[in-house]
Amino acid sequence: MDQIILMTDLRDLMKVINIKRIVTASLLMMVLMSLPVQAEMTTVNLELPEYFNFDDNYYTVFGGPDVSATLIGDNEFSRGDEVTLNINLMNKGVITGFESDDEADDSSDLEQKIQQTEMGYESQRTTAIGIVAILVSEGPDVRVKSGPQEAGTLVSGEQTEDPVMFNIEVSKNAPAGEYPLSLQLYYGYQENVQIDGDNETDLGITNMEVGLWYAVGQQMQNISVIVEDEADFEVVNVTGELEAGSEGLLRVVYKNTGEEAVKDATVRISAADPFSTTDDQSFLGSIAPGETAEAVFKLKVDETAVSKNYAINSEIKYEDTDGHSQISDTVKIQTETLPAGSSGSGMGKYIGIVVVLLILGAVFVGVKKYMGKKEGDK
Numbered sequence: 001m002d003q004i005i006l007m008t009d010l011r012d013l014m015k016v017i018n019i020k021r022i023v024t025a026s027l028l029m030m031v032l033m034s035l036p037v038q039a040e041m042t043t044v045n046l047e048l049p050e051y052f053n054f055d056d057n058y059y060t061v062f063g064g065p066d067v068s069a070t071l072i073g074d075n076e077f078s079r080g081d082e083v084t085l086n087i088n089l090m091n092k093g094v095i096t097g098f099e100s101d102d103e104a105d106d107s108s109d110l111e112q113k114i115q116q117t118e119m120g121y122e123s124q125r126t127t128a129i130g131i132v133a134i135l136v137s138e139g140p141d142v143r144v145k146s147g148p149q150e151a152g153t154l155v156s157g158e159q160t161e162d163p164v165m166f167n168i169e170v171s172k173n174a175p176a177g178e179y180p181l182s183l184q185l186y187y188g189y190q191e192n193v194q195i196d197g198d199n200e201t202d203l204g205i206t207n208m209e210v211g212l213w214y215a216v217g218q219q220m221q222n223i224s225v226i227v228e229d230e231a232d233f234e235v236v237n238v239t240g241e242l243e244a245g246s247e248g249l250l251r252v253v254y255k256n257t258g259e260e261a262v263k264d265a266t267v268r269i270s271a272a273d274p275f276s277t278t279d280d281q282s283f284l285g286s287i288a289p290g291e292t293a294e295a296v297f298k299l300k301v302d303e304t305a306v307s308k309n310y311a312i313n314s315e316i317k318y319e320d321t322d323g324h325s326q327i328s329d330t331v332k333i334q335t336e337t338l339p340a341g342s343s344g345s346g347m348g349k350y351i352g353i354v355v356v357l358l359i360l361g362a363v364f365v366g367v368k369k370y371m372g373k374k375e376g377d378k
Contacts, residue, residue, distance in 0.1 A: 065128035091154035093126030141174035232258035245303030262318035274305035
């Protein structure tokens with residue numbers, strides 16, 4: 001890990017103390033904005049004061065921040081959902097150990113006091129400074145609509161007062177299953193401390209100078225969301241002869257393309273111009289995944305209807321496997337209207353009339369011949 005080095009003299013230190021001795025979020029964001037997506041750490045070179053001498057570093061401390069994330073609330077959603085994920089962050093960082101580079105027994109009073117002061121500062125190593133959270137989806141079925149979110153600073157044992165929020169959208173075509181989202185956390189933390197001073201008095205160390213060396217930490221954690229099993233429907237076949245000015249039957253075959261079986265399914269259509277009906281519902285019954293069922297509707301077509309393709313909206317109401325009543329998304333039925341008389345039904349009537357007339361004519365001729373023959377016999 002490359003490092004960000006931040007030094008301060010006593011005057012600067014007092015300013016730092018006023019902001020709880022943290023690297024400001026703006027500084028950390030400036031660094032993060034310069035990083036590529038994979039967040040390879042980049043060194044920010046700041047001028048080092050002359051008094052920062054690694055030979056005078058009394059302790060090497062191990063450990064640091066450990067920020068964990070927990071999703072608040074339900075993580076199961078339906079296709080097409082747009083929801084907000086609320087994520088709680090908690091810092092569980094601990095100091096796991098330290099090494100002393102000098103023995104305090106043989107040190108002067110000043111050095112012993114400096115060592116004690118340095119250890120006090122070293123305990124702040126577990127603080128996660130200016131946390132920035134980024135949520136990344138690994139596939140197109142779940143899209144993260146929110147950018148990086150700031151989560152503030154957490155000392156060890158603290159958690160965020162307000163959750164970090166990310167808006168996500170589940171694709172309407174997302175298959176049921178579990179979808180891992182990568183939560184990337186970046187923060188500054190205190191890497192090392194050096195204390196220097198002129199003398200030790202009853203009032204403390206005179207002309208004390210504090211050097212704070214910061215680094216950027218990175219943690220990654222998966223946050224999973226689940227797309228629930230559910231029924232889904234599509235129209236796979238449409239038959240019927242709908243003729244302008246006439247009434248006809250429309251037969252529609254629906255297929256359950258989802259993962260969940262349904263029962264007591266009923267489909268309702270929304271008939272709009274040029275269609276009208278007094279029978280807008282049809283019972284489908286139980287449909288298992290992959291199975292089909294046929295609905296039949298009686299529609300009347302306005303006599304002024306233009307011959308073209310029309311889309312009729314339909315919705316399916318059903319009972320899911322948990323016994324809950326559900327209504328599907330709108331399923332469109334594509335159908336065509338025909339010009340008046342083009343279906344052959346009108347011609348059939350005309351032919352029937354002609355046949356009847358021919359029969360009547362033949363009978364009339366036969367009767368006339370018969371009557372003429374009878375008169376000749378007389």
